[in-house]
Amino acid sequence: MNILHRPRRLRQSPSFRDISSETHLHPSQFILPVFVCNGKGVKKENPSLPSALSLSIDELIPFVEKAYEKGIRSTLLFGIAEKRDSKATEALQPGCAVVKAIEAIRKHIPDMIVTTDIALDPYTDHGHDGLFVDGKVPNDDTVSILADMSVLHAEAGAQVVAPSDMMDGRVSEIRHRLDQKGLTDTAILSYTAKYASAFYGPFRDSLGGELVGDKKSYQMNPLNRREALRELELDLDEGADIVMVKPAGHYLDVLSDVKARSLVPVAAYHVSGEAALIELGAKHGLFERDQALLEVTSSIARAGADLIATYFALELCDLIRQRS
Ligand code: PBG
Numbered sequence: 235m236n237i238l239h240r241p242r243r244l245r246q247s248p249s250f251r252d253i254s255s256e257t258h259l260h261p262s263q264f265i266l267p268v269f270v271c272n273g274k275g276v277k278k279e280n281p282s283l284p285s286a287l288s289l290s291i292d293e294l295i296p297f298v299e300k301a302y303e304k305g306i307r308s309t310l311l312f313g314i315a316e317k318r319d320s321k322a323t324e325a326l327q328p329g330c331a332v333v334k335a336i337e338a339i340r341k342h343i344p345d346m347i348v349t350t351d352i353a354l355d356p357y358t359d360h361g362h363d364g365l366f367v368d369g370k371v372p373n374d375d376t377v378s379i380l381a382d383m384s385v386l387h388a389e390a391g392a393q394v395v396a397p398s399d400m401m402d403g404r405v406s407e408i409r410h411r412l413d414q415k416g417l418t419d420t421a422i423l424s425y426t427a428k429y430a431s432a433f434y435g436p437f438r439d440s441l442g443g444e445l446v447g448d449k450k451s452y453q454m455n456p457l458n459r460r461e462a463l464r465e466l467e468l469d470l471d472e473g474a475d476i477v478m479v480k481p482a483g484h485y486l487d488v489l490s491d492v493k494a495r496s497l498v499p500v501a502a503y504h505v506s507g508e509a510a511l512i513e514l515g516a517k518h519g520l521f522e523r524d525q526a527l528l529e530v531t532s533s534i535a536r537a538g539a540d541l542i543a544t545y546f547a548l549e550l551c552d553l554i555r556q557r558s
Contacts, residue, residue: 257536259528259554261305264547265349265501269440270294270335271314282510283436285545288314291331291338298343304551308347310396310543311335315357318443321365322357325383333390340391349394349423350387352380352408361438361445363399363452371452377404381411388412388420396423396478400452405472423501424474427462427488429454433481433507440506462488466495474498476541481505483530486537493538502539504531509545524553 244254269288276290289297298309313332315324324330332350339348353363354376360366364376376399384395395412397404405424412420430453438445454461462479469477475498479489482502493500512530516523527546534542544550 257532259532259535259550261547261551261554262307263535263539263541264306264550265308265310265541265543266298266301266306266547267310267312267543267545268294268297269312269314270331272316272331272334280436280440280506282439283506283513283545285509285549286436286440286506288440291334294335295338295342298339298346301548302343302346304548306547306551307345308349308394308541309339310349310351311392312351312441313356314441318357318359320359322354322379325354325357326379326386328386328390333386336387336390336392347394348392349396350392352384352387352395352397353399354379354383355445356441356443359443361443363449364401366446369447371401373401373403377401377407380404381407384408384420385411385415385417388417389415392420394421394423394476396425398425398428398480400425400428400449400454402468403472405469405474409473421475422473423476423478424469424472425480425503426465426469426474426477427454427485427492428478428480429456429485431456431481431484431505431507433484433505436506436510459488459491463491463495466492470496470498476501478503478543479539480543481508482534482539482542483508486533489534489537489539499540500538501541501543502534502537503543504534504545506545512546528553 244250271288271290273290274292277293278288280286311332336348339346355361355363362371364371387395430450478501479485479492480503482504489502512526515521
């Protein structure tokens with residue numbers, strides 16, 4: 235046979251595959267989500283997703299130290315409330331678990347970037363990301379609380395705040411309020427294109443509580459692709475430092491679009507339900523776990539994610555050190 239082009243030449247051995255690889259995963263790309271709670275000695279795995287951990291501060295520090303040693307440079311903190319109410323009172327309390335966690339990480343692992351999730355759902359009894367009045371989530375009043383929450387976290391030492399609520403105009407209001415307090419170095423990682431997805435189930439189990447209704451009046455419609463670019467334009471105008479697409483694995487088209495139009499780093503969140511699918515499939519022997527994990531994560535990077543929030547961050551650091 236006389237063929238000129240033989241793409242298989244570059245696939246013939248691990249070394250050839252390495253030198254021709256277009257995508258490389260690196261530990262500093264991973265953002266590690268952690269749930270933090272009050273108490274002592276708490277280290278609770280999510281039943282459907284063991285790598286989603288709820289930790290008290292004393293357990294959090296050694297865990298984050300381990301992550302830092304593996305090369306991870308950013309954590310993403312979610313608070314678990316002691317007491318939920320309709321106004322998310324605990325979200326603004328200086329003594330809440332997240333504030334303590336921020337202070338502890340900054341003190342013990344000063345080089346680790348602490349990013350905090352900014353939304354009210356861990357703290358509200360109705361489970362919405364904002365206030366909930368007459369069956370609706372009011373935009374502007376919610377934004378005002380989110381800006382207070384951002385200032386609280388930034389003053390405690392968080393270097394990045396990550397609004398995940400999808401209210402309109404929250405990035406500019408948060409930026410404005412941070413700057414007013416002189417917190418000009420605090421960065422904003424905006425959940426820019428966050429969809430009303432079915433895949434947040436295990437996450438909501440970790441937080442506990444019940445959601446009244448759904449989040450479709452503020453999170454994006456999964457049927458929409460171009461609308462993500464509108465959200466992107468707004469967030470960039472409002473001063474977002476990093477933009478995020480969420481979920482990641484089922485929204486690779488959106489991720490690729492956002493990457494093409496963004497001059498700031500693009501993050502993607504491989505969310506709890508997507509991660510749980512891998513656990514379940516592997517448990518049932520449908521595929522090999524490590525290979526699936528690497529493939530899905532690499533696909534998210536290939537589609538355009540500079541940063542990937544993933545519950546598998548620690549494991550992935552070990553996996554990418556071994557050559558496939
Ligand atoms: C809440 C928030 C959610 C997630 C991150 N921040 C859930 C939601 O919007 O209901 C989901 C993350 C995951 O599923 O891993 N604002």
